[in-house]
Structures are given as C-alpha cells and as structure tokens.
Amino acid sequence: MTSATTPVNPATPTGSTPTLPRVSIQGAVKKFGDTTVLDGIDLQVKAGEVAVLIGPSGAGKSTLLRCINGLERLTAGSVDIDGVRLEYRESSLNRMREHVGMVFQSFNLFPHLTALENITMAQISVSKRSKVEARDRAATLLARVGLADKAGSYPSALSGGQQQRVAIARALAMTPKLMLFDEPTSALDPELVGEVLQVMRELADEGMTMVVVTHEMRFARQVADHVVLLADGGIVEEGPPEKVLDAPESARARTFLNQIADD
C-alpha cells in the first residue's frame, strides 16, 4: 500500500516511567440498568502493544473499548491512561481524547466534509494547528493510507474500505498515543477488509499502541501481542495469541473458538 515513512506515533514514552502501562483498567464494572455488561475487568496494555479483544457477541468487548475513552461511563472501577485517571468532567475528557484515537465500525465520517476536511477539522479546532499545517498533515496521512487522490471526495463517493481508511487517518492526525478500533472491518464487504487490515498492520509495525475489537482471527494471530477473550462480561482467557487461540485452558474459550472455526 504505502511506505511507512511518516512516523505517526510520536508518543513513545521517553519521559515517563517505562513500567507504567499505557492503559490500565481496574475492576471495570458497567451496568445498563439491571444488565451487567462488564463484571469486574482488569486489563493492562503496555505502550507499543497491540491488544485484540475477541469473544462472542454481547460479551462486552465494544463496551469495554468505549469505556477506555469515556464514551461509556464505568459504573465502578477505573481506567488510567499513562497513569492519568480517567475522569468524566468535560475538560478532562477532551484533553484525554485528543490523544486517544477511535475508529468505529460504521466509520462515522462527517458526510458534509471532504476526506481532507474530515482530517483537518479537529486538528484546527482541538490541536490549534494552522490551516496550512493541518492540510499538510492530512495530505500526508491520506497518502499513507493510499488515498492521496481522494482528498476532495465526499464520504458518499468513497467505498466502505476507503471511508474506513480516511477514518483511521482522521484519528492519526491527532498524533494519538493510543488507538481504539471497534470492529473496524465488520461493516465492510469481504473484498474491502484486507485494505483496512493492511493499514492497521502497518500501524502496529510502527509501534502504535492499539486496542482492537475484531472478529478477524487471522489479524489477531498475526498482529496481536496480547489476545483477550471476553465472555459474559468477564475475561475468560488472555495471553499471547498462540496460547489463547491454539491452546486455550478454559472450556468457554474452546467452545467459542470452535464456533468461529466452523464459519
């Protein structure tokens, strides 16, 4: 696709303690009314690590991901990013989110803006970059995701795979130190999945810290440093992909992995 010449992960923790995890989730509980979606989750993601969350639908994977950047509020427990506790005050949420990128299943590009404008808006509004600076960066990122020629296109004129690549570029423009992917390929036609996974793979190779909710087992196997299998709001298995995917200890994990192997 494109060469990885532009470093997008400036947030290598030079000044911070190397032992501090990028993300630390402790005792995370999330209830929607009477339904408990997350039932006391502990999870740590180190800087530069790719964590992949898998599990049956309704396991709480997306909810857990959305709790990391505060799109969902934890009922109990805590999230720390680089040792900074997540708080739900507007100002601290905004400060945290500026450097935590998120990519959604349904892309959520802004339909009234071109691909380029989608990538410049928050740079100008949040990061206070100049228009020229923002446009340069957006153009570079579009080239990176292989869409240099689509800068002036509106999302409605782009394929799903192209839209998702623009959405990734939009998140990267904010120089995130952490990227969250919420089933980024689930809404795509099968032939478009590869181009998005390729961009994510390159990102991982450059050392971006990523938390990915996905059903793409091949991606998990090849890219993940850390696979977390969730079921019924809890972690049933976690560790390196070869352990979780090939030699799971729990019966629940084996059932799930057998089910998806049949597909």
Added chain:
Amino acid sequence: MEFIDALVTSWPTLVKGLSVTLSLTALTLTFSVILGAIIVALKMSKVKAFSAFATAYLAIVRGVPLIALLFVIYFGIVSIVKVDAFTAAAIGLSVHSSAYVAEIFRSGISSVHNGQIEASRSLGMTRVATMSRVVAPQALRVVVPALVNQAIISLKDSAVASFITVDELFMSAQRLSAATFQPLTYYAIVSIYYLAIVGAMTYLSGRVERYFAKRG
C-alpha cells in the same frame, strides 16, 4: 371588468399594507429563529430547571391560540411599557412561531446520527464545537426547508395582527372593503396577494431543498 379596475386602483393602498406584512414576517422569522434556538438549547440542557422551563414554554405557546396570545401580549405589554401595535404583533408572532421553530431544530438535531457526535467527541472536540461544526451543518438540510415552510405559515398568521390595529395587508383590504361596500372584491384581491407571495416562497423552498439534496 370592474375587478381588474379594483385590482389596479387598490394597488397603492395594498402595497403599503404588503410592506408592513413583509417586515412583520421578516421580524417574526428572525426572532423566532433566535428564540427557537434558545428554547431548544434549554430543552436539551442537563440542568433540570432549564429543560422544565422550555417544556412549559412550549406547552403554553402551543396550547394557546395565536390570537389569544397576541391579545395577552398586546394588552399585557401596553399596561407596563408603551409599545405600538406593530411591536406587540412582532413579539406575539415571534413567540408563537418560536415554539414551532424549536420543534424544527429539535427534529433537525435528532436527524443527525449519534455516531457523528461520538466521532466528533472522540477526537476531543468540545460539546459546543461538535454542535456547531458537526451537528448543525448536517441538521440544516432538514431544518432549512422546514423553516421556509414555517415562514409561509408566519406570513399568513400575520393577518391576525389586524385585530390589534396593525395596518398590514389584511387590514388594508378590510378598510377598502368597508369604504366601498365590496367585501368580496377586496378580500379576493388580498387573497391573490397572499397566494402570490406564498407561491414565491414555495418556489424558493423547492430550490433550497434541491440544493441540499444535491450536496448528499
């Protein structure tokens, strides 16, 4: 061809009334958009007192006939500060219309998918920036055609101002009909005036809708 004669000779009188009607409509549209925006902001506020106030405002304004509202405002305001009938009519029509404009804004905002708000917020955009740069531009395509429609309603509603002595288009026709004892002629003529303007606004509304449809 008495009717044609009447149409021609009444022109100078009616065109004066028409200009009052048009300025009343323009003022109504302007202030009801401002008021409507404030009301919808209050309605969506997390502060309970604000949203309760907006709910009450909407219930009262929508529950009272325009003419009753106009009379209450006219006689109510006149008893406190001296304002002319035109000002009172502009206030009354604006308040009345603002309830519907607020509803138009609300439906425009809710037409924008929640994922848009989440995408914007997850980039660190503030609530206000999200509203002005992401939600509002997308809501416009629903809001603008509905606002043009509301302007048409306000134009026709403004005839009610004649009841509090505002010398607008309908009042002018009333006066002509009283002076000539030809009510049918002059009410027919004034209807043609309203029809012509509503026709022009409908045409405009169609153009606006097509403009927004094209932008995808």
